Amino acid sequence: MLNCKEAARLVSEGMDRKLGLGERLSLGLHLALCRGCRHFRRQADFLRTACRYHPSGATRPEEK
Template sequence: MMNCQQATQLLSEKLDRPLTRKEKMAIGMHTTLCPSCRQFGKQMEELRHISKSYTKGEVPETKK
């Protein structure tokens, strides 16, 4: 079983490269059981969205 440090590392890497099937399965299992890492993954995706919008000169829509 993956620990939270490994999970957050993979969630960060997921933004830069495709994960292997094994990595996807491991992160999927971990985030199913760990609400903190699941939230971290959502926050990373939101930051990516905001960053992309900013570089394009757009005003990003924030989720409430």
């Protein structure tokens, strides 16, 4: 069973590489049980979206 520190790390790595089957299963199990890590995952996703739509960039949310 993963702890939160490992789960958060896997959430992050999953954004940068394809996780293995074992990793996905153990992360899925942890996330099902842990609200803090679910929040972490949503926050990390939001950071990616925010960077994509940073006002200094070329893309605005209303355009595609």
